[in-house]
Amino acid sequence: MPHFLMNLRHVPDDEAEEIRALFEEHGVDYYETPPSRWGISMGGFWTRDGAEAERARALLATYQQSRSDTQRAEYSRRLAAGEVPSFGQRLMRRPLTVLATLLAVALILGLSVAPFLSW
The missing domain is CATH 3.30.70 (Alpha-Beta Plaits)
Incomplete structure (x- = not known):
């Protein structure tokens, strides 16, 4: 086996x-x-x-x-x-990628937490 x-x-x-x-x-x-x-x-x-x-x-x-x-x-x-590279260096090198990633994280976090916040 x-x-x-x-x-x-x-x-x-x-x-x-x-x-x-x-x-x-x-x-x-x-x-x-x-x-x-x-x-x-x-x-x-x-x-x-x-x-x-x-x-x-x-x-x-x-x-x-x-x-x-x-x-x-x-x-x-x-x-x-x-x-x-630090966060600031990554932000300066690829601002759109970093901001898009942060936006995606915030969106996912918001969608995950929203059902618990609305009574």
Whole structure:
């Protein structure tokens, strides 16, 4: 029976490549299903054996913790270097996009709260 290891929806290509390399390096017998063109099926990494699935999940947990630490450190470095745009910088760079987004958020919030405010 197949054992699901990881969803590939919204996974960057570099992360998927690193996971494939990790599985290959440790000899994990896995297979991959690609996400569908229209986003109906998610795609993912799978194994056929329960014991192999547990071993792969342990490897994934270690890898994901390491990747999380690396990504957080990179974000902190970019933040300290001033490479992460602030709200004001985004507003100056793309005023229509930012204002349209704020308007959409306000509209959705208003529609969500309106039934509770009118007695």
